[in-house]
Amino acid sequence: MIRRKTLILLIFIALLLNGCVPKQIVDEVQLIHAVGFDELPDTNIKGTIMYPIFNQDGTIEAETLSAVSHTSRYIRSKLNTKSPKTLTTGQLRIVLFNDKFAKNGILEIVNSLYRDPNVGNRLYMAVVNGSTHELLTNKLTADPLPSMYLTDLIEQNIKSENLPKTNLHVFLYSYYGEGLDPFLPLVRSGNNNLQLEGIALFRGDKYVGQLDHRESFAFKVLVDGSKTGHYEVQLKKGKQTGHAVVRNIKGTTSYKVKKVNGVPEFTVKMKILGEIHEYPPWLNLEQKSDIDLIEKTFTKKVKREAETIIQKFQKLQIDPLGFGDQVRRREKGWDYKKFKTQYPDMKVNVSTDVEIVESGVIE
């Protein structure tokens, strides 16, 4: 009898608690796909959201709403006053920052993003050269949804081109990790299309500099090793000049730290296995000397590129490659503040080793 009473009680509780979980039926909420933040005077933020409208015949339309406020969350509240269905962040795919906005710091927004359990850690973020509002309201040719266009664009470039892996998780890791600075992809919108310009570099949460597509190649190998990317080099042999394109098959980097008078000194070894994709007609790939020529030029170029970007980082006092992190891993009682003062004048020796392993059939 007692058991039956508890059972009835349990069922009752189950029915009562039913109301405690908020229902969010997928077609009765407005799924925000992309958010863009633009700079306005008076520390105001202009937030633009983009959400898809799914029609019954399978077609999709992109709708945008925008509002102005001081905080990202209140923008959403203001946007809700314009929307027939509740705006939700559970399907948020990409967050865009206007470059001027990013220069003032994006932590406030990133912070509210990662504390929202509806937002996944694999969310993409990007810095836009120009207005995000324009980008999101633009009618694009490749995909009706700018959000899908952008996420696919970034994903595709991570998989097969010069963009290193980036998402909310990576950003947070390098933001909060000692001896590391975050970076994000840099996007520009043109006529009816979008373009990945390169990489936006951050000091803390502030956008301070950029790398172009060409520099990204060396950057990707330096950051985490890479199995993708293309690089173009100019070749000279006697009077003949031309260009060759090498695809990276496997690029790895090893960091060695030596301490000289308490100051760390780095030896960075890049090893790249490449495949020749295109070459000037006067080269004969059956001759070893010609392949050696490509390897040599390529090695020199990549080395110079790597040195240039590292110098650029030192000058900007940012550390997206994680030199500080490398030292921290090897040292007990590491002092981040002390390292920061040593960083701009730290000696970094770069050595590259390029090996052409394929010259025949290409993809």
Add this chain to the structure above:
Amino acid sequence: MMKWLKKNTKELTHTVDLSNNTYNNITELIDNAKDSADFIHYPQKTAFHNVYISYYKAMIDGELLHRDVLPYIIHSKAFKSLKDLKDILPIESVSITKDIKEIQNKLLRGFIVVQFGEYDEECAVIRAENSSTNRAVSVSEIEFSVIGPKEAFIENLDSNLYLIRRRLPVPELRFKEIIIGKYSKTRVIIAYLEGIANIENINTVSQRIQDIESEVIPDSSFLEQMISDNTKSVFPQLVTTERPDRVVAMLNYGQVAILSEGSPQALLGPTGISEYFVSPEDYYLSWLLGSLFRFIRFLSVIFSTFATPLYVAILTFHYQMIPKDLLAPLISSRVNIPFPPILEVLFLELTIELLREAGARLPTKVGQTLGIVGGIVIGQASVEAGLTSNILLIIVSLSALASFTTPIYKMANTIRILRFPFIFFAAIWGGVGIVIAMSFIIVHLLRLESLGRPYLSPIYPPRLLDMTDTVIRLPYNRILKRPISLGTKLPSKEMVKEMRKKKDIDE
């Protein structure tokens, strides 16, 4: 107040206890029997005497009476006393008795009674059962298999016993008979292999069957429910099969089979849950194919139970986890639907259940038409009318299809209703609800026993050697002859090694 909740303790008095309804003497017996139209009782002149012959017309074989009984009784010069019938009749089962109880039982089971006086106490009872109304042994329909034997049990117990003994012609095969049922006096046979089946299992089964107090046993399914360890469970605890080959294989494994008169189905126990997803075909195909099909069957059970609850949970609570490419088809198919996912799912699931019920109650040919009308027309129409989304239609019909893959019909039914609690829990608490429901089911399964042995074995308690024949089936030289979890003897290490050795002819 709340009187209806209290148990009604009033004894029902209008039933008459017929269990000990033996008449006191032969006069009473015959006079009462005469009230039935099919009872024949008449005097017959023979060479020396007048005898009274009585029988139930429907119960005896008329041809046998005319050919093998009456000519001898009437014309034989050797027929002087009842005892002589034993010698003159070409029938082995003739007995002389005064025991009123025996006479009554045999009379009702198709024996002919011969007396000298109309109410003479001493009777000769001659066996003349009618067996011409038995169905012939036919092809198994419930547990159909493409290859392998096709014979199935029929309603006649003796021919079922024949089907078993023909496959196991050894004296160790024992048939223990118990008669139960106050009115039906049903013969129940407990079959086992002496020395292989664990004695505990045999004792459990026979004790439970003997304890049954029932008036009529129409089918072995009654027995199954009455001797089950947990009668409140939705899970069947004994395998119901109509295939003699399955019974024989399981007897050899050390299980106990229960057959009852008038039932074309045998019960097998003790069982583990994995046995309900085993088809005899798994053993007739090569082990790779057999394992693959069995694995598919397990997957389909999981799919069938969780597909629609997950649909409900994800669409009502967890829209975050929908992949971006699936979002468009999911939402655009649901845009015009006025119901929340739970009602949408219940509507379609109930439609399918209706179709299944209606199809099962109708003759085969009508059933087919119904399936087409229901499946295609209603499905298509309800999508076009905007009552359900077409994605859900696919999910529901797939999960219905998947639930048909379970070979044991009773388990298939369990799988069929198991998803409903999951759907409700998913609608109340989403994914957490599914986990809660799953926990209830797992706890229930862990506590469930089949004839006193754990239902989840060999998964829990783990018996690694037995797992060679659960989700996957290894080749025969890797499978133990008998599962340990049935209480058979544990094989020695040497035996296992020997089993796995490759045996060549030129050894």
